[in-house]
Amino acid sequence: xxxxxxxxxxxxxxxxxxxxxxxxxxxxxxxxxxxxxxxxxxxxxxxxxxxxxxxxxxxxxxxxxxxxxxxxxxxxxxxxxxxxxxxxxxxxxxxxxxxxxxxxxxxxxxxxxxxxxx
Amino acid sequence: xxxxxxxxxxxxxxxxxxxxxxxxxxxxxxxxxxxxxxxxxxxxxxxxxxxxxxxxxxxxxxxxxxxxxxxxxxxxxxxxxxxxxxxxxxxxxxxxxxxxxxxxxxxxxxx
Numbered sequence: 335x336x337x338x339x340x341x342x343x344x345x346x347x348x349x350x351x352x353x354x355x356x357x358x359x360x361x362x363x364x365x366x367x368x369x370x371x372x373x374x375x376x377x378x379x380x381x382x383x384x385x386x387x388x389x390x391x392x393x394x395x396x397x398x399x400x401x402x403x404x405x406x407x408x409x410x411x412x413x414x415x416x417x418x419x420x421x422x423x424x425x426x427x428x429x430x431x432x433x434x435x436x437x438x439x440x441x442x443x444x445x446x447x448x449x450x451x452x
Numbered sequence: 453x454x455x456x457x458x459x460x461x462x463x464x465x466x467x468x469x470x471x472x473x474x475x476x477x478x479x480x481x482x483x484x485x486x487x488x489x490x491x492x493x494x495x496x497x498x499x500x501x502x503x504x505x506x507x508x509x510x511x512x513x514x515x516x517x518x519x520x521x522x523x524x525x526x527x528x529x530x531x532x533x534x535x536x537x538x539x540x541x542x543x544x545x546x547x548x549x550x551x552x553x554x555x556x557x558x559x560x561x562x563x
Contacts, residue, residue: 371498371554378455378557379490379498379541381550395550429497436545436552438488438503445497 336360338430338443345449346420353416354446356430363411364388367433370404370415373445374426384433385413420450456481456542456555463561469530472558474542475523480553482523486545489518489527492557493538501540502527529560537562 341355356368369384383394387406394404406413413430428446431439457475464470474481474489481487487505490498500509502518505525515530525544529536542555 378539379492379543379554381543381552381554384551393551395552431498434503437486438500438543439490439498440500440503440509442497442499 336432336441338432338441340428340430340443340446343447343449345451348420348422348450348452350420350450351416351418352420352448353414354428354448356413356415356443358411358413358432361432363406364408367435368406368413369431369433369439370402370413371429371431371439372398372426373429379429382415382428387413420448422450422452424448425450456544456553458540458542458555458558460556461559461561463563464529464532465563466532466534468532469528470532470560471529472527472540472542472560474525474527474544474555476525476544476546476553477523479548480544480546481520481525483547484545485520487518487520487525488543489516490541490543491536491538492541498541532562534562536560 337359339357367384370382372380382398383404385392385404403416430443432441485505489502491501492498505520506518517528540558
């Protein structure tokens, strides 16, 4: 069974750094893209970027390029999303999801709620 | 690039059929058969309901169907049930640097 398990909720202050994780199991991590999707409170889904763990090919939505960093560790089948300096506007639920090529997300993590507040 | 265009809300009575539209351009919906649909209940992660325009993943009810005409894709739910009440999002591959787009989402209310 394909599973994506995300790290727990985070409460941070503006300017702090953060790295959240998405641990996968049940399939060959290196051969599928993993993407990150943001959902701000009461709003819709926004695609942030994707990574192919096999060769670390990473692509970002223009809206998120330079704002976040996506990475992956093949040895532990885990993808990451990180910020170097959080803003209040980063408050949102973040989902990781396995992507079939560039076509669709077939399995999703449970989400990580990030709250940024002074 | 703008998100794909969906109606903000639709509604229907149990047993009825509804259709949610998703309008894009020739660079995304109209140019590729890579439209997918996701169902999201409040407080839950999205769930894939339709992929590649009209294919259903294993385990998804055959009451859900997808189609496309020109730059507009559609999700049809037949025999509406109370459990179908949720938000629905379309998504498409795009040839732009964005690589993929989501629609703004449609809230389905089962009356």
